[in-house]
Amino acid sequence: MTSPAALRTIAVCNRKGGAGKTTTSVNVAAELAHLGWRVLLLDLDSQGHCAVGLGDKLAPGAATVHGLFTDPEARLIDTVRASAYPNLALAAANQLFEHGSGSRDELRLARALADPALAERFDLVVIDTPPSLDLLLFNALSAAHFVLVPFVPHPLSYEGVRQLMRVLLRIMSKQNPGLKLLGFLPTMATAHIRQHRTVTGDVARQYGAPRVLGAIRTDIKLAESFAAGMPARYYAPGCRGALDYAALALSITQLLGDPRAQAPR
Numbered sequence: 001m002t003s004p005a006a007l008r009t010i011a012v013c014n015r016k017g018g019a020g021k022t023t024t025s026v027n028v029a030a031e032l033a034h035l036g037w038r039v040l041l042l043d044l045d046s047q048g049h050c051a052v053g054l055g056d057k058l059a060p061g062a063a064t065v066h067g068l069f070t071d072p073e074a075r076l077i078d079t080v081r082a083s084a085y086p087n088l089a090l091a092a093a094n095q096l097f098e099h100g101s102g103s104r105d106e107l108r109l110a111r112a113l114a115d116p117a118l119a120e121r122f123d124l125v126v127i128d129t130p131p132s133l134d135l136l137l138f139n140a141l142s143a144a145h146f147v148l149v150p151f152v153p154h155p156l157s158y159e160g161v162r163q164l165m166r167v168l169l170r171i172m173s174k175q176n177p178g179l180k181l182l183g184f185l186p187t188m189a190t191a192h193i194r195q196h197r198t199v200t201g202d203v204a205r206q207y208g209a210p211r212v213l214g215a216i217r218t219d220i221k222l223a224e225s226f227a228a229g230m231p232a233r234y235y236a237p238g239c240r241g242a243l244d245y246a247a248l249a250l251s252i253t254q255l256l257g258d259p260r261a262q263a264p265r
């Protein structure tokens, strides 16, 4: 049996909407799954966009991640849904969940993820988070081993990154000392726009150049593939967005180390 310690968790966070969190969660999860990781994409945002991005239509009353916050007995494993893509499963959001309702427990998700039944089925959990500094985000950060911060390299997004970093430092000093910053990910980047280079350079100077991951370029195919309910690599193989997310998945695999090398199947 795989030891529970082998289950790694990456939270994809930025308190701004439109930063590319969901696009990154879906595509990075699909790319890591393609590399052979057994991935659970976990949607904490009640907009429910991860299910849309995988073309999964939930029946009314289906078990969701948000059920954890209304039922203390609920188990994450019971919310897991197979996807149409190899090695990739979804724990979907409840679109009717009202932010601010339910349990106030910041460690509810961390406890749910400690279930050995999950570590037997998955190597990696990718958590998509809501664009807010609320209890759901604290749950994600308290449960995660790593944080990935997508940001649009635009002057207005810099303040959002700084706010998130303050929250991260607080969580690292209290609830989750083991939490590590995986990196900042420029999204919707256009190399020839000076503003993009300036903002990415500011983030690199403030937090260290190695923390800035290879950018995801602007690619309409990413928006189209999302609307079609498919990760980009399956919708438009070889498109810029798919190539950039494939390269990101390789960097993440290197940064994480590969537990599958040691974990017996």
Ligand SMILES: Nc1ncnc2c1ncn2[C@@H]1O[C@H](COP(=O)(O)OP(=O)(O)O)[C@@H](O)[C@H]1O
Pocket: 016, 017, 018, 019, 020, 021, 022, 023, 024, 131, 187, 188, 189, 216, 217, 218, 219, 220, 222, 223, 224, 226, 241
């Ligand atoms: N690299 C990209 N190129 C073009 N469009 C993108 C890219 N990344 C995201 N988008 C589009 O931008 C919008 C916001 O992205 P999304 O991932 O939903 O952000 P968030 O989850 O942070 O709110 C969506 O319409 C998405 O399709």
Ligand SMILES: [Mg+2]
Pocket: 021, 022, 023, 045, 049, 129
């Ligand atoms: Mg989103």
